[in-house]
Each structure stands twice: as C-alpha cells, then as structure tokens.
Amino acid sequence: LYLDLLVKSKFNGKRWELPTRVYARPLELYPGKKIEPYLIEKELKRLGYISSSVVAKSGTFLRKGDRFYIFTRKFTFWDGEEPAKRVRLLIRNGEVLSIKDLSRGKRYLSIIRLDPILIGSFYPKTNEDRILIKLKDTPKLLIYALISIEDKNYYKHHGIDPKALIRALLANIRAGATVQGGSTITQQLVKNFYLSSERTLWRKLNEAIMAILLELHYSKDEILETYINEVFLGQQGRYAVHGFALASEFYFGRPLNELKLHHFALLAGIVKGPSYYNPKRHPKRALKRRNQVIDAMVRNGYITAEEAEAAKKRKLGVVKHAGLHTRFYPAFMDLVRRQLREDYKESDITTEGLKVFSTLSPYVQEMVEKGVQKGLSSLERRRGLKRGTLQCAVVVTNPKNGDVLAIIGGRNSSMYGFNRALDAVRQIGSLIKPAVYLTAIEEGYTLITPIRDYPISLRQKNGSIWRPKNYDHTYHGVVPLHVALSHSYNLATVRLGLKIGLKDVLITLKKLGVKRKIDKYPSMLLGAVSMTPFEVTQMYQSIASGGFYTPLRAIRAVVTSDGLPLKRYGISVKKVFSSESIFLLNTMLKEVVKEGTGRPLRYLLNRDIEVAGKTGTTNDLRDSWFAGFTNEYLSVVWVGRDDNKPCGLTGSSGALRIWADIMNLLRPSSIVLIKPTGIEYVLIDPVSNLRANSYCENAVAFPFIKGTAPIKMASCEKRYFYIKNKEKKKRRKGILQWLRDLF
Known part of the structure; x- marks a missing residue:
C-alpha cells in the first residue's frame, strides 16, 4: 500500500523542478534594416543553424554573397508562435532589401524573427536541467533506438521482463561479471524517479514491485514520455543534463527534431553510461556503442541494412564547445535575476520553468567584451x-527605449563574482555637470550666458575652507555657458550651481532618474557623489532619449513553461524635461567631443561620426569615466582600481579610449538632434555675445529657446572699419617699404 501511494503521489504531482531559461533578444529582419551579411551569418551559427547546399529542413541556411536562403525554426514567443519558414533574404549595401517566403505562395514578407539564443538558466537546488518534450513531439527514430537497445519488449511486458532478466543473468554468469542488465525502461524510471542508487536486494525487489504498480496505473506512453524527460545523459559542471531534448542541445547544439539517425543512436547508446560513453571524452568508445544501437535497430526491423550502413559511416557530430551555452553573461544574468525578483519569488525563478525574453544583444555584448580587453591591455x-591592475565596468543601452543591450561587470566578463556595473559605488566626478547646466537652462540661461570662472572659497559646516580648483590649475575669467561645460571648468560650475541653487540641482538629478540619496553640499556640483555605472547610465538615458525618463530594462516578457504569457515588460515613458532644454544640453555635449574634454575621440574613432558625451575624473585620478551616445547606443564606461588607489587616468585618457574601442567595433551612426519647434538659431557676435549683423566677422549660429536670444544688435561697424583701415595702412606701408628697397 505504501509503495502504491508513493508511485501515484509523485507521478500525479509536480514531477520536476524546472530551471528558468533566459533568451537573448531575437534578431528581427525587415526591409530597410541596416545590417551587414556577416552579422546575419554569425547569428545563424550562434543559433546552431547548419550551412547546407540544400535548404530543405528547419535549422539550415545557405549564403550566396549578399543573398541568404534560410529555413527558420518554429518558436513560441511571448506574443504567439512563429512558424518555421523557408525564406530568401536579399542584402544590398548593408541593408535588407527584401524578404521572400519560399514556403507559402512565394509572397514577400514585411518582417521575420529568428529564434532567440539561449543565454543562461536559473537552476533549482537539485542542479538538474532539462527541457520537457511530449511523446507526440519526440522523433520516432529516437524512440526506436531507445527501445531497441534498452527494452525491445517494452510494449509487451507489464513492468518487468522475466526473459530479459534470465538472459542477463546467464550472460553475467558466463562472463564472471556484470556485462548485461535486465531492467526494463519502467524499472529504470522507477530507480531514477523514486529510489536511491544503492545496490541491494531489497531495493531491487522494491523496484520490481513499483514498476508493476506504475504500469498498473499509467499507460505505456505516459511512462515512456516521463522516462524520455527524466533519464540522466550527462554533466555540465555542477549541472546534470536530464532528458533527450536537453541532451540534443548539449551534445549537438541543435533541437531534437533536427537530428538524424546516427545522432539518435548515439543518444540512446549514452543511456547505459553517460560518463563511460561520453562522446566528448571517449569518442572511440561512444562510436562503438552508437553502432551497436544501429545494429539493434536493424535486428528489430526499425531500419534497413542500407540505412544502417550509411549511418555508421557518419561522424559522431558532437559540437566542439563544452556545454549548453557557448557564452556566459554573468553580469547581465545578475541584472535579469534582480529585475525578476521584483515580481517573482526566488522559488518561482528556479523551479517553475519560466521562459524569460531579455533585451541582450549577443553581438553588442561580444563587441563590448573585445573593446574592453583591447582597451585595458593598451x-x-x-x-x-x-x-590585471585596472578594472572596468560597461553598460550599453538603446537610447530610444532603455533596453540594456550589453553589460560587463569586470575585465573577465565570463566569470561570476563582484558585478561592478551594478554594485561598484564610485564618485562620478564631472559626469554630474550636465545636471547642473540643464538646471540652469530650465531657469532661463542660454548657451552664451556669461559665467564667472574665478577662484572661490567656501566655509563648510565643520569650519574648514573648501577651495575648488580647475583641472589646469588656472582660471579663465568670464566664459559663455557652453564653454564652461565643454571644457569642464570647475570654478564656473560651482558658481553657477550656487547661483541657481543646490536644491534645484538635486531636483534635476531626481527627475533624470537618480534615486540614491545625495547630500546637499557644494562639492556635489563637482561630482563628490557616488553612484554605480548602472545608475549613471539611467541618468544619461533620460538625456540621450530627449528628456524622457525610461527605466532601464533587461526583460521584455516572461512566459510559463507551456508558453502562456505571464507578464510583458512594456516601455514606460515619462517626459521630465522640455525638448528644447534637452536639445540645448545635447548641443553642448556634442561640443564637449568636438572642442572640449572629449576631443580625443576625434582621432580615436576610425569613422567621422558625431557623438555627444561627457568625461568624468575624480580626485587623485582614482576614477575614470566617460558617458557618450550615438544614434543607436548609449554607453557608460568606468575604469579604476578595486583597492581605490589612484589609477593615473583622467576621463579622456582612460574610459574615453575604451569607449572609442567599443564604438569602433560597433560602427554606429552619428547622433541626430532633431530641432524642436521651440528652438531658433540666431547668429551671435563672439566678441560681444550680441546679435550679429552683416559686419560681424566669425559670427556663430547658436540655438536658443524662442524668445531668449539677445535682441540688441552688435556694433560691429566700428570694429569692422577699424580693422579694414588698419589692414589698408599695413598694405600701404608694405608698398612704400618695397619701393624704398627697390630704389
């Protein structure tokens, strides 16, 4: 009675704890999308697609120059199932020209979506991993291979096979050792599913009784389906590979339905001893076992001798990489887990088999990792x-929607450990200055408003005197607002911040997305404020997006193990600053790169593109920062030392260079600032900062919020005629001197 209750309770209940699987963003292709052909090929290979001269099966492709023939896979996304399609993709000059569906009436498609790359999992405490598959979806050849080698009378016996037991006993007696087992598939399931691995007569007796009880209560198909998902087939580090669906990914890097006869025979052969017959470690042993399975399939009438001979000639076909995921993304997975915890219990994350669709771009992540390695070494x-002295953290987002595309928590990006991108709280230096200048713009300042860059002394609450200095240890007199920011003048910034009010600057920081408590001290105006790189990215996201606060997200959607939608993580947008104010700020941030502290980018970038950004340097050169954005990417880079000792790098000599290395690999396009209707350009005389007239030389067109530009015209006439007369006298004097020299 006890054994009967045990059999039914577990089989009727929740059979397995399933890990949560996290997927990268799916690659979407549509006419007009900018993408190079080699990137499409790289994505297909990452997904395990096989290059083939005949594209007749899901998971295959053929590339002919700028033309692709792809047989996509069926995949269930958060918004429904994407059927498998055979398509022709044309690329011209790095842009998708057309997509033609070759499998459904040869019509043209507006978009296709490839299946996403699996980037990681959150495992249960059992450390077991599996992908569930229904019996009706299991390839017949796999079932035939399994039954042939493990239990040829499976559909004839009632849990135990007396003939098989006697046959195994005689074989073992003749050999003088255990060379053959007599356990049925049902007995193997009982042993793995219910019992311990101890080898005693009592356990063997319980196994036989429970096998009979199992077959009494459940159908053969139910038992076989459970076995197919339960059987142990390998080990990846500390995680056990269970079930044939996961084993297919583990050994061949492809879904089960894309395998062929020789693959199925190998999987069925591994069942007897996953370690002993491991094809990655013991290929000769595994090959011999595979061929035994193929021979058994012939004896049982499942395949012909000709099919068997052809299958035996095939190589094992095992992928070279050593695991289920060829790449690891610990920093990004850390972020995903933290964001999941806001909506789910930890037990749900590790046992319910959730599918998480993330925002990670494997391509961007790879380029960031390469850029960091090159930059730090240099x-x-x-x-x-x-x-190894220097450490680094990088966050890359899409400035339009706040999607986190890549994240690195340290120089060794594939190792778990301290995630500097999320947890390294460091002073941000001059990265805070755009918040000061944005506050000033909101309060009526223009790009040419004069700011005093003179020494200043302030008595602090503890009685000490704070005397800030410029980085170049000099002062620059009265300078326009845009020059003060682009050249990162500390004295001008402190005077400006004190004039507009520390409280207002703190309000601006909060509106930009800074949630950390910041003490209201004058030194905060120069970045005596500590944040993580992720927090800095959130702050600059609001600037790069045009004044819209969008929480950074690493998750797009979550579905159940059955594909039912649980939650969509839509884009949350809140307008926090006027388009006009942000336009003026971003105009100055472009000037930072053109003429200010970020000007080394002009020769570090291997393409002539326009960038907006800001450098950041802290006291004693302990932290080097750069936050910059193009049309497609916002990226924040931090460089420093874990022991907080000086690294000897400014923002422009350290983090900016790594930012450039990353962007040279990503090849983004120039930032495009769209002029709001409330902005007008006015020619300004650089000498007087008044409206220029036709006599003003070297006049510069500055953007102004309508109604804020100077009304008074510059008096350039006197200066113009004075200069012209001076030039005439100089020329006349030169002619007279020439005549004297001649005669």
Whole structure:
C-alpha cells in the first residue's frame, strides 16, 4: 500500500523542478534594416543553424554573397508562435532589401524573427536541467533506438521482463561479471524517479514491485514520455543534463527534431553510461556503442541494412564547445535575476520553468567584451601597470527605449563574482555637470550666458575652507555657458550651481532618474557623489532619449513553461524635461567631443561620426569615466582600481579610449538632434555675445529657446572699419617699404 501511494503521489504531482531559461533578444529582419551579411551569418551559427547546399529542413541556411536562403525554426514567443519558414533574404549595401517566403505562395514578407539564443538558466537546488518534450513531439527514430537497445519488449511486458532478466543473468554468469542488465525502461524510471542508487536486494525487489504498480496505473506512453524527460545523459559542471531534448542541445547544439539517425543512436547508446560513453571524452568508445544501437535497430526491423550502413559511416557530430551555452553573461544574468525578483519569488525563478525574453544583444555584448580587453591591455601597457591592475565596468543601452543591450561587470566578463556595473559605488566626478547646466537652462540661461570662472572659497559646516580648483590649475575669467561645460571648468560650475541653487540641482538629478540619496553640499556640483555605472547610465538615458525618463530594462516578457504569457515588460515613458532644454544640453555635449574634454575621440574613432558625451575624473585620478551616445547606443564606461588607489587616468585618457574601442567595433551612426519647434538659431557676435549683423566677422549660429536670444544688435561697424583701415595702412606701408628697397 505504501509503495502504491508513493508511485501515484509523485507521478500525479509536480514531477520536476524546472530551471528558468533566459533568451537573448531575437534578431528581427525587415526591409530597410541596416545590417551587414556577416552579422546575419554569425547569428545563424550562434543559433546552431547548419550551412547546407540544400535548404530543405528547419535549422539550415545557405549564403550566396549578399543573398541568404534560410529555413527558420518554429518558436513560441511571448506574443504567439512563429512558424518555421523557408525564406530568401536579399542584402544590398548593408541593408535588407527584401524578404521572400519560399514556403507559402512565394509572397514577400514585411518582417521575420529568428529564434532567440539561449543565454543562461536559473537552476533549482537539485542542479538538474532539462527541457520537457511530449511523446507526440519526440522523433520516432529516437524512440526506436531507445527501445531497441534498452527494452525491445517494452510494449509487451507489464513492468518487468522475466526473459530479459534470465538472459542477463546467464550472460553475467558466463562472463564472471556484470556485462548485461535486465531492467526494463519502467524499472529504470522507477530507480531514477523514486529510489536511491544503492545496490541491494531489497531495493531491487522494491523496484520490481513499483514498476508493476506504475504500469498498473499509467499507460505505456505516459511512462515512456516521463522516462524520455527524466533519464540522466550527462554533466555540465555542477549541472546534470536530464532528458533527450536537453541532451540534443548539449551534445549537438541543435533541437531534437533536427537530428538524424546516427545522432539518435548515439543518444540512446549514452543511456547505459553517460560518463563511460561520453562522446566528448571517449569518442572511440561512444562510436562503438552508437553502432551497436544501429545494429539493434536493424535486428528489430526499425531500419534497413542500407540505412544502417550509411549511418555508421557518419561522424559522431558532437559540437566542439563544452556545454549548453557557448557564452556566459554573468553580469547581465545578475541584472535579469534582480529585475525578476521584483515580481517573482526566488522559488518561482528556479523551479517553475519560466521562459524569460531579455533585451541582450549577443553581438553588442561580444563587441563590448573585445573593446574592453583591447582597451585595458593598451592602458596598462602605456601606464607601465602590471596586467590585471585596472578594472572596468560597461553598460550599453538603446537610447530610444532603455533596453540594456550589453553589460560587463569586470575585465573577465565570463566569470561570476563582484558585478561592478551594478554594485561598484564610485564618485562620478564631472559626469554630474550636465545636471547642473540643464538646471540652469530650465531657469532661463542660454548657451552664451556669461559665467564667472574665478577662484572661490567656501566655509563648510565643520569650519574648514573648501577651495575648488580647475583641472589646469588656472582660471579663465568670464566664459559663455557652453564653454564652461565643454571644457569642464570647475570654478564656473560651482558658481553657477550656487547661483541657481543646490536644491534645484538635486531636483534635476531626481527627475533624470537618480534615486540614491545625495547630500546637499557644494562639492556635489563637482561630482563628490557616488553612484554605480548602472545608475549613471539611467541618468544619461533620460538625456540621450530627449528628456524622457525610461527605466532601464533587461526583460521584455516572461512566459510559463507551456508558453502562456505571464507578464510583458512594456516601455514606460515619462517626459521630465522640455525638448528644447534637452536639445540645448545635447548641443553642448556634442561640443564637449568636438572642442572640449572629449576631443580625443576625434582621432580615436576610425569613422567621422558625431557623438555627444561627457568625461568624468575624480580626485587623485582614482576614477575614470566617460558617458557618450550615438544614434543607436548609449554607453557608460568606468575604469579604476578595486583597492581605490589612484589609477593615473583622467576621463579622456582612460574610459574615453575604451569607449572609442567599443564604438569602433560597433560602427554606429552619428547622433541626430532633431530641432524642436521651440528652438531658433540666431547668429551671435563672439566678441560681444550680441546679435550679429552683416559686419560681424566669425559670427556663430547658436540655438536658443524662442524668445531668449539677445535682441540688441552688435556694433560691429566700428570694429569692422577699424580693422579694414588698419589692414589698408599695413598694405600701404608694405608698398612704400618695397619701393624704398627697390630704389
């Protein structure tokens, strides 16, 4: 009675704890999309698509120059199922020209979506991993291979096979050792599903009784389906690979329905001893076992001798990489887990088999990792630092919607550990200054409003005197607002911040998305404020997006293991600053790169593109920052040391260079600032900062919020005629001197 209750309770209840699977963003292709052909091919290979001269099966493709023939896979997304399609894709000059569906009436498609790359999982405490599959979806050849080698009388016996037991006993007696087992598939399931691995007569007796009880209560198909999902087939580190669906990904890098006869035979052969017959470690042993399975399939009439001979000639076909995921994204997975915890219990995250569709771009992540490795090595060589001295954190987002495309928590991006992108709280230096200048613009300042860049002394609450200095240890007199920001003048910024009010600057920071408590001290105006790189990215996201606060998101949607939608993480947008104010600020941030502290980008970038950004440097050169954005990417880079000792790098000599290395690999397009209707351009005389007339030379067109530009015209006439007369006298004097020299 006890054994009967045990059999029914577990089989009727929740059979397995399933890990949550996290997927990268799916690659969407549509006419007009900018993408190079090699990137499409790279994505297909990441997904395990096979290059083939005949594209007749799901998961295959053929590339002919700028033309692709792709047989996509069926995949269930958060918004429904995407059927498999055979399509022809044309690329011209790095842009998708057309997509033709070759499998459904040869019509043209507006968009296709490839299945997403699996980037990681959150595992249960059992450390078991599996992908569930229904029996009706299991390839017949796999079932035939399994039954042939493990239990040829499966559909004839009632849980135990007396003939098989006697046959195994005689074989073992003749060999003088255990060379053959007599356990049925049902008995194997009972042993793995219910019992311990101890080898005693009592356990063997319980196994036989429970196998009979299992077959008494459940159908053969139900038992076989459970076995197909339960059987242990390998080990990846500390995670156990269970079930044939996951084993297919583990050994071949492809879904089960894309395998062929020789693959199925190998999987069925591994069942006897996943470690002993591991094809990655013991290929000869595994090959021999695979061929035994193929021979058994012939004996049982499932395949012909000709099919068997052809299958035996095939290689094992095992993928070279050593696991289910060829890449690891620990920093990004850390962010996903934290965002999931806002809506789900930890037990749900690790046991319910959720499918999480993330925002990660594997391509962007790869380019960021390469850029960081190149940049850090170069900085350490140039500074004569021991390799590994410097650390780095990078966050890359889409400035339009706040999607986190890539994230690196340290120089070794594939290792779990301290996630500097999310947890390294460091002073941000001059990265805070755009908030000061944005506050000033909101309060009526223009780009040419004069700011005093003179020494200043302030008595602090503890009685000490704070005397800020410019980085170049000099002062620059009265300068226009745009020059003060682009050249990052500290004295001008402090005077400006005190004039507009620290409270208003704090309000601006909060509106930009800074949630951390900041003390209201004058030193905060120069970045005596500590944040993580992720928090800085959130702040600059509101600037790069045109004044809209959009919470950074790493998750697009979550569905159940059955594909039912649980939650969509839509884009939340709130307008926090006027388009006009942000336009003026971003105009100044472009000037930072053109003429200010970010000007090294002009020769570091290998393409002539326009960028907006800001450098950041902290006291004693402990932290090097750069936040910059193009049309497609916003990226924040931090460089420093974990021991908080000086790294000897300014924002422009450190983080900016790594930012450039990353962008040279990503090849973005120039930032495009769309002029709001409330902005007008006015020619300004640079000498008087008044409206220029036709006599004003070197006049510059500055953007103004309508109604704020100077009304008074510059008196350039006197200066113009004075200069002209001076030039005439100089020319006349030159002619007279020439005549004297001649005669």
